[in-house]
Amino acid sequence: MHIHFIAIGGSAMHNLAIALKLKGETITGSDDDIFEPSYSRLNQQDILPDKMGWYPDQITTDIDLIILGMHAKSDNPELLKAQELGLKIYSYPEYLYEHSKKKTRVVIAGSHGKTTITSMILHVLNYHEKPTDFMVGAQLEGFDNMVHLTEENDFILLEGDEYLSSAIDPKPKFLWYRPNIALISGIAWDHVNVFPDFDVYKKQFEDFVESMTNGSTLVYNEGDELLKDIALNTTKPTRKHAYHIPEHQIEDGVTYLETNEGPMPIEVFGEHNLQNIAGAKWICQHMGVDEDDFYEAIASFKGASKRLEEIINTPRCQVFKDYAHSPSKVDATTKAVKQQFPDKTLLVCFELHTYSSLTASFLKEYHQTLDKADEVVIFYSKKAIEIKQMPELSKDQIQEAFSREDLSIYTNAEDFKAFLKAKHFDNHVLLLMSSGNYGGLDFDELKAWV
Structure with missing residues (x-):
C-alpha cells in the first residue's frame, strides 16, 4: 500500500511511519518542520520529506490511505485535498486499531506513569524473548523503533494517551483501542487546553473503561481513590485487579524490592516507580510471564528515556x-x-x-x-x-x-x-x-x- 503521513515528524507519527516502511509499505510524508531525533531517523529510512511544507499536488488517487497527525490543522492544504479526492483518512490511533482488530489489545493508560509502565512491560517481554506488537511514546534501551507491527503476533501493547486523535477527530486516542486488557495508573487533571475542568477530564477515563471489550480485564492503582471508585463501579470489565506500592527498603541510595526470593536491588526508584512495577507485573502475568520471571527481568530495567x-x-x-x-x-x-x-x-x-x-x-x-x-x-x-x-x-x-x-x-x-x-x-x-x-x-x- 501507499500510505502518506501528514505531519510525519511527530514522536508517534515518525515511529509509525518507520514501522510501516519496515513492514513493506510504500511511505511518503510531509511536515512544516521536523526536529531531532525524528529528522535523522526518517532520513536513515529514506522517508524524510524532500522539503518542508505542505504540498497538495502530491496528494493523488495513487495514495491508498492518509494518516493524519495531531500537528496538522483542519485547514491543512494536503488534508483538504485528500478530503476533496475522497481518500481514506486515519488518525494514528484509528490506524493502530484497524491493524490490531484480531489481536489481544493491551492498553496502558493514566495521567502519569503510562510510558514507564509500557516500557517496563516491553523490557520484560523482550528479556524473555516473547514477541509482541507495540507502540510506546519514549525511546527504550535495546529498541531501534518504538512502534512494531506484524501480522503474526498475538498481542499488541499500546500506550493509551487521552489527548485528542487529530484535528478532524476530537475523540481521545485511547478510546479507539477497545482493550481486552487495560491498566490505569492514576487520574490527575492534565491537558487543560482541551479539557477545561477536572470533571470533563475524568469522564474520558470513565468512557475508556466503558470502551473495553466484553470479558476484559482491568488493572488499576488502588492508591488513587478516584480511580478506585471508577474501577469498582464499572460493570464492563469482567475481572479487576488492584495494585499498590510493594514492600521495599532503601539502603545507601539503592532500592530493594521484597520478592519471594528475598530483597532484590532494582535500577529505578521512587514510590511512583514501585507502583509502576506492581502494575506492570499484573499485565505481564496476563501476557504469559510468571512472577519469578518478571522479577528476574525487571531487575535490569533502567527506565524510559527522559524519565528520572x-x-x-x-x-x-x-x-x-x-x-x-x-x-x-x-x-x-x-x-x-x-x-x-x-x-x-x-x-x-x-x-x-x-x-x-x-x-x-x-x-x-x-x-x-x-x-x-x-x-x-x-x-x-x-x-x-x-x-x-x-x-x-x-x-x-x-x-x-x-x-x-x-x-x-x-x-x-x-x-x-x-x-x-x-x-x-x-x-x-x-x-x-x-x-x-x-x-x-x-x-x-x-x-x-x-
Missing part, C-alpha cells in the same frame, strides 16, 4: 533529568528523589514550558508539589509567553502557586546558565524537570559545572 534519567554523576553531585511537567508528576518525582537521597541537598530546577503550566488559572495546581526540595528554581521563557500571546506571570503569582517564597525565578536562559555555573554543588542532587530544554541548556557543558 541519571545524566551526570560526580563526587559532588548527581544530576537527574525528568520529563515531568504536570503537577502530579512534579510532585511524585520530587518526593522520589528526596526519599532516595535524604542526606543530600536537593536542588530542583523546574521549567514552566507547556501551555497549561504557563496559564495562571492552572498554575495553582502546582500547590506544594515542590515542598520536598531544599532549593527551588523556576525557569520560563518570556519569549514563549509572547509567542503564545499569553499574560505575563508575576513573581508573586509563581510563589503563591508553589507555596514557596524562597524560590528563584529566571526568564532569561543565559541568566539561568550563569546561576548553575556559579552554584556550589557539594553533596547535592540536581533534579531538572522539564518537557523543554531551559532555552538551550547544554548538558555536556553542565557536567563541567557540577
Whole structure:
C-alpha cells in the first residue's frame, strides 16, 4: 500500500511511519518542520520529506490511505485535498486499531506513569524473548523503533494517551483501542487546553473503561481513590485487579524490592516507580510471564528515556533529568528523589514550558508539589509567553502557586546558565524537570559545572 503521513515528524507519527516502511509499505510524508531525533531517523529510512511544507499536488488517487497527525490543522492544504479526492483518512490511533482488530489489545493508560509502565512491560517481554506488537511514546534501551507491527503476533501493547486523535477527530486516542486488557495508573487533571475542568477530564477515563471489550480485564492503582471508585463501579470489565506500592527498603541510595526470593536491588526508584512495577507485573502475568520471571527481568530495567534519567554523576553531585511537567508528576518525582537521597541537598530546577503550566488559572495546581526540595528554581521563557500571546506571570503569582517564597525565578536562559555555573554543588542532587530544554541548556557543558 501507499500510505502518506501528514505531519510525519511527530514522536508517534515518525515511529509509525518507520514501522510501516519496515513492514513493506510504500511511505511518503510531509511536515512544516521536523526536529531531532525524528529528522535523522526518517532520513536513515529514506522517508524524510524532500522539503518542508505542505504540498497538495502530491496528494493523488495513487495514495491508498492518509494518516493524519495531531500537528496538522483542519485547514491543512494536503488534508483538504485528500478530503476533496475522497481518500481514506486515519488518525494514528484509528490506524493502530484497524491493524490490531484480531489481536489481544493491551492498553496502558493514566495521567502519569503510562510510558514507564509500557516500557517496563516491553523490557520484560523482550528479556524473555516473547514477541509482541507495540507502540510506546519514549525511546527504550535495546529498541531501534518504538512502534512494531506484524501480522503474526498475538498481542499488541499500546500506550493509551487521552489527548485528542487529530484535528478532524476530537475523540481521545485511547478510546479507539477497545482493550481486552487495560491498566490505569492514576487520574490527575492534565491537558487543560482541551479539557477545561477536572470533571470533563475524568469522564474520558470513565468512557475508556466503558470502551473495553466484553470479558476484559482491568488493572488499576488502588492508591488513587478516584480511580478506585471508577474501577469498582464499572460493570464492563469482567475481572479487576488492584495494585499498590510493594514492600521495599532503601539502603545507601539503592532500592530493594521484597520478592519471594528475598530483597532484590532494582535500577529505578521512587514510590511512583514501585507502583509502576506492581502494575506492570499484573499485565505481564496476563501476557504469559510468571512472577519469578518478571522479577528476574525487571531487575535490569533502567527506565524510559527522559524519565528520572541519571545524566551526570560526580563526587559532588548527581544530576537527574525528568520529563515531568504536570503537577502530579512534579510532585511524585520530587518526593522520589528526596526519599532516595535524604542526606543530600536537593536542588530542583523546574521549567514552566507547556501551555497549561504557563496559564495562571492552572498554575495553582502546582500547590506544594515542590515542598520536598531544599532549593527551588523556576525557569520560563518570556519569549514563549509572547509567542503564545499569553499574560505575563508575576513573581508573586509563581510563589503563591508553589507555596514557596524562597524560590528563584529566571526568564532569561543565559541568566539561568550563569546561576548553575556559579552554584556550589557539594553533596547535592540536581533534579531538572522539564518537557523543554531551559532555552538551550547544554548538558555536556553542565557536567563541567557540577
